[in-house]
Amino acid sequence: MDREQGxxxxxxxxxxxxxxxxxxxxxxxxxRCGGRADVLPRPGLPALEYYGELLFRxxxxxxxxCGASAGWQADRRDGGLVAAQLGGTEDPFFRRPLxxxxxxxxxxxxxxxxxxxxxxxxxxxxxxxxGGTGFTRAMFPRLPPWMKESGxxxxxxxxxxxxxxxxxxxxxxxxxxxxxEHGGRPRQYRALYFRGRPY
Numbered sequence: 001m002d003r004e005q006g007x008x009x010x011x012x013x014x015x016x017x018x019x020x021x022x023x024x025x026x027x028x029x030x031x032r033c034g035g036r037a038d039v040l041p042r043p044g045l046p047a048l049e050y051y052g053e054l055l056f057r058x059x060x061x062x063x064x065x066c067g068a069s070a071g072w073q074a075d076r077r078d079g080g081l082v083a084a085q086l087g088g089t090e091d092p093f094f095r096r097p098l099x100x101x102x103x104x105x106x107x108x109x110x111x112x113x114x115x116x117x118x119x120x121x122x123x124x125x126x127x128x129x130x131g132g133t134g135f136t137r138a139m140f141p142r143l144p145p146w147m148k149e150s151g152x153x154x155x156x157x158x159x160x161x162x163x164x165x166x167x168x169x170x171x172x173x174x175x176x177x178x179x180x181e182h183g184g185r186p187r188q189y190r191a192l193y194f195r196g197r198p199y
Contacts, residue, residue: 009126009127009128010125010126010127010128011126011127011128011129011130012122012123012125012126012128012129012130013130013131014123014129014130014131014138014140014141015131016131016137016138017119017138017139018051018137018138018139019086019087019112019137019139019142020051020052020054020055020086020137021051021139022111022112022113022115022116022119023051023054023055023086023092023112024040024041024054024113025038025039025040025112025113026038026039026040026091026093026098026112026113027039027098027099027100027112027113027167028061028091028094028096028097028098028099029096029097029098029099029175029179029180030063030065030066030068030096030172031061031068031070031094031096032063032066032068033063033065033066033068033172034172034175035063035065035066035170035171035172035174035175036063036064036065036099036169036170036171036174036175037061037062037063037064037065037068037096037099038061038062038063038064039059039060039061039072039091039093039094039096040059040060040062041054041057041058041059041060042057042058042059042060042071043060045057045058052083055074055083055084055086055092056074056081056082056083056084057074058071058072058073058074059071059072059093059094060072061093061094061096064170065170065171065172070094072093072094088110089101089108089110089178089179090181091112096181097179097180097181098110098111098112098179099166099167099175099176099179100112100113100116100117100163100166100167100176101163101176101178101179102159102162102163102166102176102178103159103176103177103178104155104156104158104159104162105146105152105155105156105159107144107146108178109147109156109159109160109163110163111160111163113167114164114167117160117163117164117167119139120143120147120156120160121157121160121164123140123143124147124153124156124157124160125153125157127150162176
């Protein structure tokens with residue numbers, strides 16, 4: 001986000017990044033204690049070639065508060081790995097509520113991690129938004145319309161500030177009242193990944 005000479009519009013250039021860019025670390029509600037837990041790719045894996053690989057890599061859920069842990073592996077179909085489906089108020093791997101969510105403009109505003117919050121704030125705070133054409137998986141064009149409306153900018157920025165504050169908290173008592181299980185069914189995603197190396 002750039003301000004031109006201190007007097008012009010606050011600019012945001014959409015470089016076509018998609019939501020998978022922010023799926024490396026996902027903050028979730030711990031299934032045991034209700035505090036903050038981390039969902040991360042299993043350590044020791046080869047370096048990423050593409051952000052999309054994050055949808056297939058084995059994951060670990062760990063809670064620093066109570067010590068809870070769990071593992072996730074992608075399902076297999078037709079010799080390939082089935083991708084996790086991004087989006088929504090639950091993490092795509094363990095189906096746990098996201099830690100970073102808050103009520104905003106009669107809806108729920110959510111993010112995967114601090115970096116995601118900062119990217120959303122840069123977009124929401126911009127008065128001039130550029131780019132965003134030609135990228136089929138780009139995150140910003142897929143944001144809900146209410147987040148893009150200039151009249152809702154102050155509310156969205158205030159909601160993102162609450163998410164920033166939540167990212168520094170980890171106790172069950174700090175949990176947002178919006179961060180609860182919805183009991184929804186996992187979204188089906190048909191993308192397959194045929195890998196040439198082990199996960």
